[in-house]
Amino acid sequence: MKLNWFLTSSLIFIVSFLQAQSVEDEVLFTVDDAPVYTSEFKRVYSKNLDLVQDESQKDIDEYLKLFTSYKLKLKEAHELRYHEKKSYLRELENYRKQLAKNYITDSKVTDALVREAYERISNDVKANHILIKVPENASPNDTLTAYNKLMGLRKRALEEGFEKVRKEVHNGKTVYGEELGYFSGFKMVYKFENAAYSTKAGDISMPFRTRFGYHIVKVLDKRKSEGSREVAHIMVRKNEKDSLGEELETRIHEIYKKLNQGEAFEALAKQFSDDKNSSPKGGILPSLSRGQISAKEFEDVAFSLDTVGQVSKPFKTDFGWHIVKLYKTKPIPGFEAMKPELIGKVKRDSRSKLIDEALIEKLKTKYEVTHPQSALTYFESILTDDYFKNTWKLPVDFNADQTLLRIENTVVPYKDFGNYLLKTQRSTRSNEALKSLVSKKYEAFLRERLIKYQEDNLENENEEFAHIVAEYRDGLLLFELMENTIWNTAKTDSLEIQKYYEKHKENYVLPQRVDVVVASSAKQKVLKKVTKLLQEGVELNQIKSLINGKDNIDVIFTVGIMDATHQSLPKNFNFKKGISNIQKHNGAYQLVQVKAVLPKTQKTFEDAKGTVVSDYQTYKEEKWVEKLAEKYKIVINDEVFEKVKTQLK
Numbered sequence: 001m002k003l004n005w006f007l008t009s010s011l012i013f014i015v016s017f018l019q020a021q022s023v024e025d026e027v028l029f030t031v032d033d034a035p036v037y038t039s040e041f042k043r044v045y046s047k048n049l050d051l052v053q054d055e056s057q058k059d060i061d062e063y064l065k066l067f068t069s070y071k072l073k074l075k076e077a078h079e080l081r082y083h084e085k086k087s088y089l090r091e092l093e094n095y096r097k098q099l100a101k102n103y104i105t106d107s108k109v110t111d112a113l114v115r116e117a118y119e120r121i122s123n124d125v126k127a128n129h130i131l132i133k134v135p136e137n138a139s140p141n142d143t144l145t146a147y148n149k150l151m152g153l154r155k156r157a158l159e160e161g162f163e164k165v166r167k168e169v170h171n172g173k174t175v176y177g178e179e180l181g182y183f184s185g186f187k188m189v190y191k192f193e194n195a196a197y198s199t200k201a202g203d204i205s206m207p208f209r210t211r212f213g214y215h216i217v218k219v220l221d222k223r224k225s226e227g228s229r230e231v232a233h234i235m236v237r238k239n240e241k242d243s244l245g246e247e248l249e250t251r252i253h254e255i256y257k258k259l260n261q262g263e264a265f266e267a268l269a270k271q272f273s274d275d276k277n278s279s280p281k282g283g284i285l286p287s288l289s290r291g292q293i294s295a296k297e298f299e300d301v302a303f304s305l306d307t308v309g310q311v312s313k314p315f316k317t318d319f320g321w322h323i324v325k326l327y328k329t330k331p332i333p334g335f336e337a338m339k340p341e342l343i344g345k346v347k348r349d350s351r352s353k354l355i356d357e358a359l360i361e362k363l364k365t366k367y368e369v370t371h372p373q374s375a376l377t378y379f380e381s382i383l384t385d386d387y388f389k390n391t392w393k394l395p396v397d398f399n400a401d402q403t404l405l406r407i408e409n410t411v412v413p414y415k416d417f418g419n420y421l422l423k424t425q426r427s428t429r430s431n432e433a434l435k436s437l438v439s440k441k442y443e444a445f446l447r448e449r450l451i452k453y454q455e456d457n458l459e460n461e462n463e464e465f466a467h468i469v470a471e472y473r474d475g476l477l478l479f480e481l482m483e484n485t486i487w488n489t490a491k492t493d494s495l496e497i498q499k500y501y502e503k504h505k506e507n508y509v510l511p512q513r514v515d516v517v518v519a520s521s522a523k524q525k526v527l528k529k530v531t532k533l534l535q536e537g538v539e540l541n542q543i544k545s546l547i548n549g550k551d552n553i554d555v556i557f558t559v560g561i562m563d564a565t566h567q568s569l570p571k572n573f574n575f576k577k578g579i580s581n582i583q584k585h586n587g588a589y590q591l592v593q594v595k596a597v598l599p600k601t602q603k604t605f606e607d608a609k610g611t612v613v614s615d616y617q618t619y620k621e622e623k624w625v626e627k628l629a630e631k632y633k634i635v636i637n638d639e640v641f642e643k644v645k646t647q648l649k
Helices: 002-012 038-048 060-079 086-100 107-121 140-160 162-169 190-198 248-260 265-272 296-304 335-348 352-366 373-382 385-389 414-427 434-456 463-487 494-503 524-535 540-547 605-631 638-648
Strands: 027-031 034-037 123-133 175-183 208-210 213-224 228-236 315-317 320-330 403-407 410-413 513-521 556-563 583-585 588-598 634-636
Touching (some): 027 038, 034 038, 060 463, 140 213, 228 248, 352 434, 373 414, 540 556
Antiparallel strands (some): 228 320, 513 556
16 A cells, blocks of 8 residues: 555656746745745646546646645655655665666667667577587687687588587587577577577578677578467366365366357356456456466467467466467567667666767767876886785875866866775786776776766756656655654554544445355256256256266356355346346356345454555544644635636646
8 A cells, every 4th residue: 555655646746846947937835935836736737637547636626735735745744854864865865876877878879779679579580509618707718719619610510510510519518509499689698699680591600709608500590570469268276165176177178168069258258267357358368478477388378379269278377277269469569669668678688788888988078088098007007916816005105196087077086096996806807918907997997987977967967867856755755754654553553443443334344245156058948957956956066967968068157155246146136045037147148046145244343454444544644634734834826826727728
């Protein structure tokens, strides 16, 4: 509940305090003499108009009440100095850093990589490869040896056949010859993906290196992506209250036989599927893509169906037994639809290094970075081989305050780079020329400083970033306030909650229910036989054996305690003990034997506690806001508000 409140509040009350007010901007209302401007109210209302589900919140007068309540809470949070708490400041800073990553990037390079990624996820490659393992820090001699060896294997593969060579050289330790099957973008490391997609079907690539070593790849086939599938399913899973004690496999095969007898898939899903989310819709599921769900068996079956209307045989997953029907095959969505998702994937992938390199070059120009070559020469002169032993120290006469570089008007002294060298020497590999080492360390240091400099100035450079940070700042502040003032009441207000329950008992009841046996069949005459057998008191298992043959399933029973909303009961079902008339429901014939009618029952406090606590918190919040309105005077400029209403309408 707390999380839902926080997310809802973040959507409803998006506020930025950083945008300067225009001369024409009027004061809409004041909270304890602090002004709130019309621009802020109009921006918040307009931005969230399509997001709120409660129609009352779309009414401008009602929205003003919500907005003033929000401002009262913010005022109280600041009065209680929640904005100074270390935990709050730490959380805000962590969020700000995480958010900044989305804005510190090179958009041109990102766009090019995103378009390339879209092309690749739209097409699959089938390939095999040979890998000679080489450590990332291998010496130049070892690297050259592996490369030459792989060139020899490539020559053999061209002459003798790739598959023959691949199988012969594979030892599972230093050389791997593997079948990779079909894959698409983001399934392999970027360098491997590049080689596979740039090699024609039937060709063998030149050797290329990844972090695993040197590879050659044989591309066997290229095809369009499978896209996604729209399917429906009927699922049965174990029900602890199932008095029949049926085996799941038996029940799913009974349903499958009814399908083969010509009964509608959708009707059977409504009657018998245990997936309560999809059964009312005839078993229809949200669109499914490869790798989207954890049940691989389900995915494989769904993608094995190639004709719309085709129905699978019963199969098992960790969730139960299923039958799947194919409704629609969908190609990969258009580029614009997938772009946000692809941007996220590109930034998390190894190809993000290309974006980083482009960003640093852009920032060097943007911030007019100047760095004298003499500075690097100086550090080359003071660095020794002790650095590779993790024992190197800065010399006693180190020029700590001399200027290393300038980022705009900010001076970075020698001591900052010197400390960086000390801090990172433990992670440095040996056998590298000192000049090369200083150059690499300096580039890493400069990258770190440039990104930090942009991050520190991002709110001044990017209005959107500034707004989002402000939104989160206030949302987090309100979360702290609500948690301490309202949500912790379950721990501290136990007596008051109990009193609230006693006063509002009529709101916490179990509805009238029935203990029933529901018989479903595609044939009305079958249910007439079932009616007679039930009237004679024949056991359900015996009725099933009498009605259903070895190959035909003419009736399926569903038993249990149900309320009026249960999928198995017709609308407006009469809760009366006995056997109902035969009627149409969910595309089949149905009769219901009511064994007992369970009356409307008062829930105990323990049974209703979760709902009671939630209701009590809502009640307490309303009373609390009333007190805040007395504590902090709100004055609304009615004339200005009327103008705002006209503008928004």
